[in-house]
Amino acid sequence: MDLLSSAEALDGYRKKCMDSPLNFLARKGYIYQAWMDQYLKSYEKEGERIVVVNPDAEGGLPHTRPPNIIVIPAYYPKHMLEETLRHERVHIEQRKFPHTWEARAIQDGWVKVEESQIPESLLKRVRLNPDTIGSRFWAWDGWVPLPLFVREDRPNIKDTMLRWYSLKEGITSSATPASFTKKYGVVIDSAKEHPFELWAYI
Numbered sequence: 664m665d666l667l668s669s670a671e672a673l674d675g676y677r678k679k680c681m682d683s684p685l686n687f688l689a690r691k692g693y694i695y696q697a698w699m700d701q702y703l704k705s706y707e708k709e710g711e712r713i714v715v716v717n718p719d720a721e722g723g724l725p726h727t728r729p730p731n732i733i734v735i736p737a738y739y740p741k742h743m744l745e746e747t748l749r750h751e752r753v754h755i756e757q758r759k760f761p762h763t764w765e766a767r768a769i770q771d772g773w774v775k776v777e778e779s780q781i782p783e784s785l786l787k788r789v790r791l792n793p794d795t796i797g798s799r800f801w802a803w804d805g806w807v808p809l810p811l812f813v814r815e816d817r818p819n820i821k822d823t824m825l826r827w828y829s830l831k832e833g834i835t836s837s838a839t840p841a842s843f844t845k846k847y848g849v850v851i852d853s854a855k856e857h858p859f860e861l862w863a864y865i
């Protein structure tokens with residue numbers, strides 16, 4: 664079995680994307696398959712695999728798949744590669760030792776949130792992320808960061824906005840909780856969506 668098929672057998676990520684109408688639409692026309700020229704093999708470190716995929720796979724966003732696969736779209740800018748590999752290697756570590764990283768989140772004050780705690784109207788709009796699919800939702804100070812598709816009628820994987828959902832009040836806000844900024848400083852939205860992303864960025 665090829666690497667992407669064995670990854671799919673482990674996490675069912677692509678199937679989850681297809682089963683979610685908005686996530687399916689957001690990836691429509693984007694081919695997800697290994698690129699003919701696997702030109703990044705020389706960047707592989709021990710214990711990991713790098714798979715080059717079609718340029719538009721996942722909208723061109725690099726990511727990881729289980730157990731130890733870094734997925735990079737073809738033509739990914741060379742000057743960004745080292746920094747991106749560093750980021751994806753953090754996700755590989757998180758895949759290897761999920762309990763350690765979850766414990767770190769809890770230590771920092773994050774609280775794990777069940778999918779059932781997120782209203783369906785928001786849940787269906789959340790962009791699936793293969794790097795956080797193992798424990799999708801976490802609350803910071805009662806607020807759950809959610810990467811939502813901007814257009815519900817025409818979702819695109821590259822077009823998302825970060826919103827915070829209040830478990831207590833049932834409202835969403837675009838404002839980052841002050842306590843979050845106090846703890847982690849000013850970070851980009853992609854880093855706010857999940858503690859695992861935060862640590863891969865900072």
Ligand SMILES: [Zn+2]
Pocket residue numbers: 750754794860863
């Ligand atoms: Zn990431």
